[in-house]
Amino acid sequence: MKKLLLWGFLSTFVIVSFASFAQGEGVGIGIRVILASYEGKDIDARLEDIQKKLGTLKYSSYRLLQERSFLLAEGEVAQLPLPGKKEVRVKLLKAHGEMAEIAVEILRTEKKANATLKKGGTLLIVVEDDDVIVAISAQGP
Amino acid sequence: MPDCKHIASMLEPYVDGELRPEERASVAGHVKGCRRCQRELEELNALRGHLRGAVEAGVVDAPLAGIWEGMAERLEAPTVMERIWWAGKSLLYPLRPLKVLAWGAALAVLFLFTYPRVTPPPTPRVVVESVESEGSVMIFQGEDELAIVWFFEEEERKEGMMR
Numbered sequence: 001m002k003k004l005l006l007w008g009f010l011s012t013f014v015i016v017s018f019a020s021f022a023q024g025e026g027v028g029i030g031i032r033v034i035l036a037s038y039e040g041k042d043i044d045a046r047l048e049d050i051q052k053k054l055g056t057l058k059y060s061s062y063r064l065l066q067e068r069s070f071l072l073a074e075g076e077v078a079q080l081p082l083p084g085k086k087e088v089r090v091k092l093l094k095a096h097g098e099m100a101e102i103a104v105e106i107l108r109t110e111k112k113a114n115a116t117l118k119k120g121g122t123l124l125i126v127v128e129d130d131d132v133i134v135a136i137s138a139q140g141p
Numbered sequence: 142m143p144d145c146k147h148i149a150s151m152l153e154p155y156v157d158g159e160l161r162p163e164e165r166a167s168v169a170g171h172v173k174g175c176r177r178c179q180r181e182l183e184e185l186n187a188l189r190g191h192l193r194g195a196v197e198a199g200v201v202d203a204p205l206a207g208i209w210e211g212m213a214e215r216l217e218a219p220t221v222m223e224r225i226w227w228a229g230k231s232l233l234y235p236l237r238p239l240k241v242l243a244w245g246a247a248l249a250v251l252f253l254f255t256y257p258r259v260t261p262p263p264t265p266r267v268v269v270e271s272v273e274s275e276g277s278v279m280i281f282q283g284e285d286e287l288a289i290v291w292f293f294e295e296e297e298r299k300e301g302m303m304r
Contacts, residue, residue, distance in 0.1 A: 121266025
């Protein structure tokens with residue numbers, strides 16, 4: 001009986017340790033580049049899941065230019081091109097539990113932002129110069 | 142032969158049958174030859190007879206039927222609440238105080254560990270920590286799942302960006 005309890009305890013410890021280790025391996029970060037406009041009322045069907053969030057803005061039409069998902073470890077960077085020869089760079093600063101601290105930078109500008117994302121949360125970066133929206137969301141480990 | 146004073150002190154136990162056989166024989170022998178002690182013994186017997194008669198008469202005349210009805214009322218089937226109470230009590234009966242204490246402590250520990258998990262403090266799913274820009278910036282922090290950072294081209298266009 002004691003042996004059974006000991007094995008049970010050890011198995012639980014190993015599983016929990018492995019789960020914690022696996023959780024620390026990477027964080028799923030989804031990046032979408034959206035071109036917004038005050039003309040027309042078309043909303044890209046692929047943006048249906050964030051349509052309500054985009055409704056907070058005063059643009060009337062939205063077109064998805066690019067969508068990528070990245071599995072980032074701490075210190076790793078994801079980069080996507082933006083209209084106007086710019087680029088968005090997202091760096092995972094720190095991941096703890098289901099929280100991810102990220103640094104967002106619009107290259108060739110001085111625009112930077114740091115944020116903490118949790119699974120299900122979305123950060124919208126609106127670059128008003130080019131009517132570009134970068135939607136960044138945490139997708140969990 | 143024992144004197145009357147000594148025999149008088151033994152008369153009451155004699156009537157009650159509490160004397161040893163030799164004492165009883167001694168008292169009986171003295172009483173036969175002593176008129177005074179004989180009379181005293183008769184008076185004592187008469188008194189005992191009166192008392193016994195009074196007690197027996199009282200018992201016979203007592204309302205036994207009423208007493209029985211009262212007992213019968215108490216012996217009636219218990220109510221539902223009484224049954225539940227007794228069932229609970231019989232279940233708890235085997236538990237010794239130490240076991241009850243141990244169970245209480247275990248439940249308290251379980252409650253302490255689970256309570257914070259059941260009611261976690263609400264935290265937003267996205268929080269903007271800091272922003273840098275050469276131009277104007279506006280931050281909208283949603284209640285839960287949304288945060289927006291606006292990097293504006295010109296100061297004048299800031300107004301009217303939100304619905």
